[in-house]
Amino acid sequence: MAHLLTSLAHAACNPDSETGALVPPIHPATTYERDPDGSYPKGYKYSRDGNPTRRQLENTLAELEGGISCRAFSSGMAASNAVIQSIPIGSHVLLPDDVYHGVRQLINEQFQGRGIQVTAVDMTHLDDIENAIRPNTGMIWVETPSNPLLQITDLSGVGQIASKNDILFVVDGTWTTPFLQRPFEYGADLVVHSLTKYLGGHSDTLGGAVITRADSERFEQLSKYQQQSGAVLDPFSSWLTLRGIRTLGVRLSHQCSTARQVATFLETRSEVRVVHYPGLSSHPGHELAAKQMDDFGAMLSFEADGGQDRAMAIAAAVKVFTRATSLGGTESLIEHRASIEGPETKTSPSLLRVSIGLEHPKDLIEDLERSLIKS
Numbered sequence: 001m002a003h004l005l006t007s008l009a010h011a012a013c014n015p016d017s018e019t020g021a022l023v024p025p026i027h028p029a030t031t032y033e034r035d036p037d038g039s040y041p042k043g044y045k046y047s048r049d050g051n052p053t054r055r056q057l058e059n060t061l062a063e064l065e066g067g068i069s070c071r072a073f074s075s076g077m078a079a080s081n082a083v084i085q086s087i088p089i090g091s092h093v094l095l096p097d098d099v100y101h102g103v104r105q106l107i108n109e110q111f112q113g114r115g116i117q118v119t120a121v122d123m124t125h126l127d128d129i130e131n132a133i134r135p136n137t138g139m140i141w142v143e144t145p146s147n148p149l150l151q152i153t154d155l156s157g158v159g160q161i162a163s164k165n166d167i168l169f170v171v172d173g174t175w176t177t178p179f180l181q182r183p184f185e186y187g188a189d190l191v192v193h194s195l196t197k198y199l200g201g202h203s204d205t206l207g208g209a210v211i212t213r214a215d216s217e218r219f220e221q222l223s224k225y226q227q228q229s230g231a232v233l234d235p236f237s238s239w240l241t242l243r244g245i246r247t248l249g250v251r252l253s254h255q256c257s258t259a260r261q262v263a264t265f266l267e268t269r270s271e272v273r274v275v276h277y278p279g280l281s282s283h284p285g286h287e288l289a290a291k292q293m294d295d296f297g298a299m300l301s302f303e304a305d306g307g308q309d310r311a312m313a314i315a316a317a318v319k320v321f322t323r324a325t326s327l328g329g330t331e332s333l334i335e336h337r338a339s340i341e342g343p344e345t346k347t348s349p350s351l352l353r354v355s356i357g358l359e360h361p362k363d364l365i366e367d368l369e370r371s372l373i374k375s
């Protein structure tokens, strides 16, 4: 099998038999012609039910992730919502206590009052996960590295617990993509992505995806839900995401290398109390991350010595970084995470989250050094 870098570079690029075009066209049509006998011989009838550009993206993602099928949604949250709604009413769900706040809010505010129970667990301890399981636990949701503390969860350990207890094991792979981590190898049943981040890669398109490791009634139901609820990914966004995927390997390799240099620099600074980056040997999940990830990712966070005021002053002083939320684009971002997570956040007010982009590492480090001194 080709190296992942090669599969990425060629993603959905088969020269068109009619025109020789290397890059597939975008199919914006919403409806498709029937034959005189009323059938749809080419397999498409209405774009919400199925669209050739979206299908190309779905097939590409399924293949890269090592799964068998994928459904692409209008955002990462639409994809997450589709997974959560597939859990039977009355079920109990385990969620990391450090997790993307949008997923926590979705479950707490939209599902908890309608018969889904939730327990937030420290997923760095397999014992805590096992002890939190109830007879009605229907899903374990994992995010590793976690957001925003970059905690590492043992995917293989969770896979064994989930399989032993017959619980759906879902991994949000947004921060890693299949280029860095492939959760199906550790027993995950479903992988969810926000395509808005590294897969799209240019901060210009929203998208989400759910990929399944195996055929299941649940995935059939989830596919039906995609059609019926209508939160499908549009053809242009599907096409843009495919374009992003072709450069994912080189982008992420550079971003991971820069992130390691930035984290190493930050660790030397007296203005910084702690750096959260699994690529640092001081990180408690470093060895586990080295085992289950191909590289340590391009997200990191750090806590300013001096609380919220100093954190805000650092963010206020940057010139190469941009103060903005999100991640995975070509430009490096810095954000005061607690203020975006809202009043119920448990994130320290001194924490700044950083998404490393494609700039030269020296420029980023100099920008941070100047901002730290000024703060």
Ligand SMILES: Cc1ncc(COP(=O)(O)O)c(C=O)c1O
Pocket (backbone or CB within 6 Å): 075, 076, 077, 078, 100, 102, 143, 147, 172, 174, 175, 193, 194, 195, 196, 206, 207, 208, 326
């Ligand atoms: C880990 C993770 N999962 C899911 C999402 C939601 O994705 P979207 O913004 O595409 O809905 C995000 C967004 O920041 C995220 O970071």
